[in-house]
Amino acid sequence: MNEKRKLESGTVREAARGRWMPVLSGLCPELEPALANPGRHVGCPVHGGHDGFRLFRDVEISGGGICNTCGASHDGFSLLQWLKGWSFPEALEAVDRVLGGKLPPRADVRVKQAALPPKPSDSQTRERLRKVWGDTVDWRSPKARPLRDYLAHRGLDAGLLTDVGGAIRFHRGLRYYDDEKNLIGIFPALLALVCDTEGKPVTIHRIYLSAEGRKAPVDAPKKMMPIPSDRQVMGGSIRLGAPSGMAEVIDLAEGIETALAVRQATGLPVWSAVSARLLSGFHPPKGIRLVRVWGDLDRQGVGEQSAILLRDRLAAEGVAVEILLPREEWLGDKKVDWLDVLNRHGIQGFPVLAR
Helix, strand or coil, rough: CCCCCCCCCCHHHHHHHHCHHHHHHHCCHHHHHHHHCCCCCCEEECEEEEEEEEEECCCCCCCCECCCCCCEEECCHHHHHHCCCHHHHHHHHHHHHHHHCCCCCCCHHHHHHHCCCCCCCCCHHHHHHHHHHHEEEECHHHHHHHHHHHHHHCCCHHHHHHHCCCCEEEEEEEEEEEECCEEEEEECCCCCEEEECCCCCEEEEEEEEEECEEEEECCCEECCCCCCCCCCCCCCCEEECCCCCCEEEEEEEEEEEHHHHHHHCCCCEEECCCCHHHHHHHCCCCCCEEEECCCCCCCCHHHHHHHHHHHHHCCCCEEEEEEECHHHHHHHEEEEEEEEHHHHHHHCCCCCCCC
16 A cells, blocks of 8 residues: 655745746636736635735745735635635645646746745734734724714614623724725724634734725725734634523624624624635634524525535534524525624514524
């Protein structure tokens, strides 16, 4: 019997450097629009839309890209983990298999590499995260009126933030840059703390607002801040309060507003996974035996499929997943989530659950 060859990550990483575009093309046909336009926003291969994702300009060297919702994947391996749901060993094996000595020799990338801006160190990233979070105020502050107005415009009661343990804060003025690093403006913002599977802070999710409490007039009002290299956002969530009184049960939704809508309708604490992709990789705390997923219903089936992937994965760990979707007849042109249900049908549109 042939013994499986042990892969050395450094060897495969070096082999892929300067060859990431054909590697990604071979493994991820869904990335073709982004590969044809490195550095330019295109539709996200996970969330859809028109401009939610881009590959880095140095993708041939790094293999990295950024999703406006989930944040940056700094190299090709982390990009594959995000896009395919693979572990690092699985991504490593797939890249090695595609390389396989069959790709053409690498082009000289020294000129491209010299033009790359320096990547912030982990200490710089942490300092930036601390500074931004430290400049925030509580939602009850007179300065946080745009946050309260935003929630009201969305049909939500700001009082829901009372019991979220400080996971959501307000920033009076964050700089917003476009893809070319041009400063577009300074906007107030809702900030949410994203924690890993153990509850340790990883990064900050931002929703840029207008002074009137609407989403800011920018291309991507929802963005995740950088992530230190020793932290992992996959599997984590925005912890909006402690799990419900049934200690073995936790409720989970995609977006922050959807989670708050379920809380408003049911009284249950509901965590936010930020996005469908991160929802599928969620890891509940120890002791949880049931995860109730309040999924989005959309024409492409992305929300439901993410919930199904989570259910299938957690089943192997002895954790049950109950998927709760809005009624099919409520589906509009694109999607319907539980915030839509709250605004259109009130609490009568929600199932009655044990607390």
